[in-house]
Amino acid sequence: MVKDFNVANGSDASFFAGILVSAFSLAEALTGMFWGGLSDRIGRKPVLLSGCFGTMVSLLLVGFASNFWVALFGRALGGILNGNIGVIQTMVGELVKRPEHEPRAYAVMPFVWSIGTIIGPAIGGLLAKPAESFPSLFCRDGLFGRFPYLLPNLVCSVLLLFSIIFSWLFLQETHPEMQPCNTTNHLDNRSAEHPLLATAGATANAGADLRAESYGTFNHVHLYDDEDWAVRADGSKPEKSSQRQTIFTKRVMMLIIALAIFTYHSMTYDHLLPIFLQDKNAQNIPGVVGGSVLKFPGGVGLSTRTVGLIMSTDGIIALFIQSVIFPVLAYYLGVWKLFMVVTILHPVAYFMVPFLIHLPRSLLFFGIYGCLIVRNILSIIDYPVLLILLKQASPSDSVLGKINGLAASAGAASRTIAPPIAGYLYSTGAEINCTALAWWGSTLAAIFGAVQLLFMERKKHSSAIVQPAAPCHYFPSETQTRNDTVHIIVTDADPGMAAV
Known part of the structure; x- marks a missing residue:
């Protein structure tokens, strides 16, 4: 597209294309927190719908762009109006009421993202320049001939329009302070059930282990790090x-x-x-003799077609890990332990890649897919786990949108600076016959992430033992006022702390 705008020659086209890509991320980074805070005030649904509409406008502007600057404006406008990522994360967190369901729920977002990364490039590659690809259907002098990149953007705009319509009709607001209140209907059951946090581990009371859903009426409670529950002697709440x-x-x-x-x-x-996979493989790479294994001239030297097949397969691997492996690991290890494991192991995923050029041709694809599997397991697990921990760390559900908005802005800022820095390191490494420089730069960044664990505290209330001190069943009566008192004992994992 950049080449068709005649603003760059072949060598500079990638630079200007990178500007188009970074413009969206930079604009999103500057406005993500604003949209998150706005969703805390007016609700998640309006911001989500406006974000979809803003993306539609951006797509159409890029599709109708006649020069580079119009396309750049369209991309930047899309980033400014796109408040979706942080708001969607917030809505998922508010929809999921039980902690044991969080890993599978948060895995949905990267799962459908992977599907989009497979379908999106296919739409772009198939429908771009339709007058050249399908001359019998599209005239060169027609609308799609004059705007060769309009059709794929138009198709995506139609998909977004359907998304807006369905969300308007069927998506319910999830903001905790904007829910319809219907307490009477909720209490008019023979047994009113209020969830509390399930117990687990060796300290759990076998007679009241609430992990089994068939026992009792308690299975979940929100306990925040800095929250104190205070009531007066008569049971009323202080101001x-x-x-x-x-x-x-x-x-x-x-x-x-x-x-x-x-x-x-x-x-x-x-x-x-x-x-790296397409970069020419330097001839006569020395063997492991004399420490030459640390020389990394060039890349693997595969064809574009082969690399495309590998990237498509990578998407399938990612889908399997998201849907099968991640929920199982989260169940057995727990969110915090899983976060620590993948963060500590992440540097390995980058450090091992440049050694692919030293593999024999017969083992090359085995090594490539081995690297992809290791990377996918670590990165695909890390993202939803971080979102779950952010939700747990939020001091209140009413500010979760602003927190996720800042997180989305931070992620967008990282996506803005990552490609140019990595590209510069790779070019510099190629000049000194060490393309591993870029990969080891990413390794260093992952090591910083692992070191950061030393300064991060685990959530204080990670588990609790809940025992009913009295039967908790409500039997409605026409003459009796609803002022029953229920005593619940919540014991923290620390034997020295307890609240009644």
């Missing part, structure tokens, strides 16, 4: 403190930084891999 709540706590900020670091080195992998 809330007028002190302003701290939204961006140390834990929240550390998780956002971790997300930005992860997004950076993950984006460098996506940018470098196809370049």
Whole structure:
């Protein structure tokens, strides 16, 4: 597209194309927190629909662009009006009420993202320049002949229009303070059930282990790091403190930084891999003798067609890991332990890639897919786990949108700077016969992410034992007022702390 705008020759086209890509991420980084905060005030659904509409406008502007600057404006406008990512993360967090369902729910987003990365390039490649690809259907002097990149953008705009219509009709608002209140119908059951946090581990009371859904009426409760429950002797609640709540706590900020670091080195992998696989393989690479294994001249030297097949297969591997492996690991290890494991192991995924050029041809594809599997397992697990931890670290559900908005902005900023830095390191490494320089730069970034774990605290209330001190069943009566008192004992994992 850039070449057709006649603003660059063959060698500069990738630079200007990179500007188009980065314009969206940069604009999104500047406005992500604004859209998240706005969703906290007016609701998630209006911001989500406006974000879809803004993306539609951006697509149409790019499709009708007659020069580079119109396309650049369209991309930047799309980033400014796109408040979707942080809001969608917030809505998923508010829809999921039970912690054991969070891993599978948060895995849905990267799952459908992977599907989009497979379908999206196919739409672009198939429908771009339709007058040349399908001359019997599209005239060179017609609309799609004058605007050769309009058709794929138009198809995506139609898909977004359907998304807006269906969301308007069927998507329910998830903001906790904007829910319809119908307490009477909720209490008019023979047994009113209120969820509390399930117990687990060796300290769980076998007689009241609430992991089994068939036992009792308690299975979940929200316990926040800095929250105190206070009631007067008569059972009434005291007035809330007028002190302003701290939204961006140390834990929240550390998780956002971790997300930005992860997004950076993950984006460098996506940018470098196809370049490295297609880069010419230098002839007569020395063997392992004399330490020459540390010389990395060039890349693997595969054809464009072969690299395309590998990238498509990579999407299938990602789908399998998201839908099968991640929920199982989250169930057995828990969210926090899983986060620590994948963060510590992440540098390995980058460090091993440049050694592919030293493999014999017979083992090359085995090595490539081995690297892809390791990387996918680590990166695909890291993203949803970080989102779950962000939700748990939020001091209140009413500010979750602003927190996710800042996280989306941080991720967009990382996506903006990652490709040019990785590209510069690869070019510099190619000049000194060490293309591993770019990969090891990403390794260093992943090591920073692992070191950051030392400064990150685990959530205080990670588990609790809940035992009913009295039967918790409500039997409605026409004459009796609903002022029953239920006593619940919540014991923290620390034997020295308890609240009644």
